[in-house]
Amino acid sequence: MHAAHPTPARALVTGASSGIGAEIAREYARRGVPLIVTARRLDRLQALAGELRPRVPVEAIAADLAAPGAAAGLVEAIAARGLAVRALANNAGYGVPGRYPERDWPTHAAFLQVMVAAVAELTWRLLPQLRAAGDGRILNVASFAALMPAADGQTLYAPAKSFLVKFTEALALENADAGVHATVLCPGFTRSEFHDVTGTRARMRVPPRMWLDAAEVARYGVEACERGRVLAIPGWRYRALYAATRHLPHRLALALMARNSQRIRPLD
Ligand SMILES: NC(=O)c1ccc[n+]([C@@H]2O[C@H](COP(=O)([O-])OP(=O)(O)OC[C@H]3O[C@@H](n4cnc5c(N)ncnc54)[C@H](OP(=O)(O)O)[C@@H]3O)[C@@H](O)[C@H]2O)c1
Numbered sequence: 314m315h316a317a318h319p320t321p322a323r324a325l326v327t328g329a330s331s332g333i334g335a336e337i338a339r340e341y342a343r344r345g346v347p348l349i350v351t352a353r354r355l356d357r358l359q360a361l362a363g364e365l366r367p368r369v370p371v372e373a374i375a376a377d378l379a380a381p382g383a384a385a386g387l388v389e390a391i392a393a394r395g396l397a398v399r400a401l402a403n404n405a406g407y408g409v410p411g412r413y414p415e416r417d418w419p420t421h422a423a424f425l426q427v428m429v430a431a432v433a434e435l436t437w438r439l440l441p442q443l444r445a446a447g448d449g450r451i452l453n454v455a456s457f458a459a460l461m462p463a464a465d466g467q468t469l470y471a472p473a474k475s476f477l478v479k480f481t482e483a484l485a486l487e488n489a490d491a492g493v494h495a496t497v498l499c500p501g502f503t504r505s506e507f508h509d510v511t512g513t514r515a516r517m518r519v520p521p522r523m524w525l526d527a528a529e530v531a532r533y534g535v536e537a538c539e540r541g542r543v544l545a546i547p548g549w550r551y552r553a554l555y556a557a558t559r560h561l562p563h564r565l566a567l568a569l570m571a572r573n574s575q576r577i578r579p580l581d
Contacts, residue, residue: 322397322446323370325349325439327378327431328405330357332505333454336531337402342368344535349391349398352405353377372396378405379423384434398442400450400538403432403477408511413468421469428473433480440488449493451484452538453477457501457551461558462567464574467511474499478544485543494541498534501551503527518577523550 324341328334330352338350342365349372350358358373365371372394376387391398409416409424436451443449458464459474481497488495503525508514530547537545546552558566 321347322399322442323347323349323372324400324402324450325351325391325398326402326404327351327435328454329361330354332507333500333503333527333530333534334402334404335361336528337404337452337454337535338365338371339528340531340535341400341402342371345369346400347371349374349396351376351387378427378431381426381430384431384438387435388438397446398439399446399448400452401436401439401443402452402454403435404452404454405431406454407507408467408470408513410467410511410513412466424469425473428469429476432477436480436484443493444488444491447492449488449491450538451481451488451493451495452534453481453495453497454534455481455497455499457499457546457555459497460499460546460555462563462570464570464578466574466578482543494538496534496538496542496545498530498537498545498547499551500525500530500534500547503530513578516578525551 324346326334326338326341326348329338329350334352338348338361341348345368347370348365350361351374352358353375355373355375358375362371362373374387374390376383378384406428409420432453443451455474455477456470458471459478461471463471478497478499481495484495502519502523505527508517525548533547534545546555558569561569
């Protein structure tokens with residue numbers, strides 16, 4: 314860990330109150346990296362902090378990333394506690410079910426704020442610290458959906474996750490000179506609270522072998538980031554699917570997605 318900071322610089326994990334984010338925090342703790350964990354549910358964060366404190370120092374800070382000032386407030390709260398950030402895991406996220414016109418604009422605006430604007434702002438605000446660390450890390454949790462043609466329903470989800478792919482590629486190039494690694498993690502269907510939050514679990518028809526374990530996804534992502542890999546796709550089945558589909562003619566890829574997305578996650 315870098316010596317320029319009075320206390321060892323930490324990993325900041327957003328969306329750490331459940332699922333993949335909690336597992337990313339556990340993975341950093343396993344590697345001895347002190348933590349700052351954030352999400353809206355402070356009770357969950359405190360329980361996680363209690364679990365991990367025997368290994369590493371953990372600070373829990375509640376923040377709602379849908380609020381436009383949240384990224385700035387979070388960075389201020391971190392500074393006020395005298396903490397510095399060496400690794401940033403932008404993981405918080407959710408899906409909005411249904412077709413685009415079916416949901417009101419405030420719902421879509423909040424989604425874009427959490428999934429795109431907050432990620433961009435938090436990264437921008439922390440980049441000086443990440444670069445100063447000398448071994449800074451940015452782990453952006455996107456989705457396998459970012460690598461496939463968009464599906465019918467959850468309209469803004471794939472576009473928001475695709476933004477993370479390009480954003481990460483640019484960050485990796487721009488910050489390699491300062492020893493910063495940027496990785497975009499693209500998991501497929503992963504067991505977490507995600508499909509309960511979107512309310513789609515009962516309708517999902519995902520073959521059991523396609524479900525990933527959140528702890529394995531987190532371990533794969535953190536390891537890929539440590540190694541400096543820009544794109545990380547956990548699970549060999551998903552890597553094979555990506556290899557098999559990425560060079561298909563676009564019209565064929567769209568047609569395959571149209572058929573399969575309705576089979577796997579039918580709309581109402
Ligand atoms: N599960 C999958 O199949 C899957 C697949 C590919 C990608 N992903 C991505 O993986 C990431 C983690 O999702 P997950 O599967 O672990 O789902 P999850 O168990 O529902 O966790 C989502 C996390 O995001 C936080 N969050 C949601 N809205 C927030 C807000 N407004 N402000 C702050 N934090 C917020 C939640 O915390 P609070 O509710 O406490 O705020 C929670 O900690 C997401 O970006 C998701 O898009 C998931």
